[in-house]
Amino acid sequence: MYxxxxxxxxxxxxxxxxxxxxxxxxxxxxxxxxxxxxxxxxAAAGHDHAGAALGxxxxxxxxxxxxxALGLVAGLVVFxxxxxxxxxxxxxxxxxxxxxxxxxxSASAVPWLVLPPAAPGVxxxxxxxxxxxxxAGLAVAGATACVAAGAAFxxxxxxxxxxxxxxxxxxxxxxxAVFLAPSVAYEGSVPAGLGTxxxxxxxxxxxxxxxxxxxxxxxxxRRPRPTATAAPTVAD
Amino acid sequence: xxxxxDTVSDxxxxxxxxxxPTRLGLGLLGVTLALFLLVFAQEPLVHEAMHDGRHVAxxxxx
Numbered sequence: 001m002y003x004x005x006x007x008x009x010x011x012x013x014x015x016x017x018x019x020x021x022x023x024x025x026x027x028x029x030x031x032x033x034x035x036x037x038x039x040x041x042x043a044a045a046g047h048d049h050a051g052a053a054l055g056x057x058x059x060x061x062x063x064x065x066x067x068x069a070l071g072l073v074a075g076l077v078v079f080x081x082x083x084x085x086x087x088x089x090x091x092x093x094x095x096x097x098x099x100x101x102x103x104x105x106s107a108s109a110v111p112w113l114v115l116p117p118a119a120p121g122v123x124x125x126x127x128x129x130x131x132x133x134x135x136a137g138l139a140v141a142g143a144t145a146c147v148a149a150g151a152a153f154x155x156x157x158x159x160x161x162x163x164x165x166x167x168x169x170x171x172x173x174x175x176x177a178v179f180l181a182p183s184v185a186y187e188g189s190v191p192a193g194l195g196t197x198x199x200x201x202x203x204x205x206x207x208x209x210x211x212x213x214x215x216x217x218x219x220x221x222r223r224p225r226p227t228a229t230a231a232p233t234v235a236d
Numbered sequence: 237x238x239x240x241x242d243t244v245s246d247x248x249x250x251x252x253x254x255x256x257p258t259r260l261g262l263g264l265l266g267v268t269l270a271l272f273l274l275v276f277a278q279e280p281l282v283h284e285a286m287h288d289g290r291h292v293a294x295x296x297x298x
Contacts, residue, residue, distance in 0.1 A: 001250065031291045032288070062286060063287065066286045123296070128278060131296065205292050
């Protein structure tokens with residue numbers, strides 16, 4: 001149990017560091033550029049930015065450190081505690097990546113079906129509290145769908161039927177949640193190219209986060225001890 | 237990866253014996269607090285400090 005938590009924490013710390021670098025070098029500059037544009041357009045009336053109360057540098061550092069901390073939390077929870085419990089149900093090869101995919105789907109992809117990422121300057125018409133509550137609710141729905149899909153896979157006979165059943169269950173749970181969720185309108189606009197690029201940066205960032213944590217977790221897998229002293233293998 | 241042929245229920249049972257309710261509570265509290273501070277806190281100072289990070293993570297909120 002504590003071995004699993006330690007492994008999850010190490011994966012999360014490394015993955016979080018990689019993701020923090022990404023936020024610092026790629027994400028934050030894009031956000032600030034989009035905000036710069038929004039400020040000079042008509043759409044940005046009445047909203048505060050990072051750096052209004054804090055120095056820009058401090059806010060930037062907190063954002064980067066906080067993003068790295070999110071990676072650590074993701075590692076501890078998903079790749080530590082959850083991994084310990086669901087490990088017997090995961091495939092022996094690629095289980096870490098399956099966990100990472102579930103993390104990405106729950107924490108990002110499912111909430112995005114209702115609240116897609118939008119560049120600064122395009123904002124949902126609901127209040128921040130309502131938006132965040134909705135986001136959290138959809139993340140819980142996503143995690144539920146992942147667990148239900150796994151359960152369906154193991155209850156159906158055969159891999160093919162299991163896979164089809166798992167996808168169907170996942171789609172049903174997520175579809176139900178999206179159907180029940182209030183639809184959210186967005187207002188404001190940014191240049192089309194910027195909006196697309198921004199979405200790309202956000203999606204790539206989350207894939208990088210979960211991918212990095214999953215890769216480290218996979219590498220830390222306890223391999224059977226080699227019986228003979230094997231020649232050092234070429235890094236694959 | 238599993239060296240032993242245990243099941244998910246075995247793992248839950250094992251976790252119950254190794255993790256005391258106090259530790260579980262503290263763990264859950266810590267994770268909740270971290271997530272709250274990083275993503276969901278509305279306190280302006282905290283909220284603004286994580287502003288860029290939240291945007292990059294695709295959490296749209298204001």
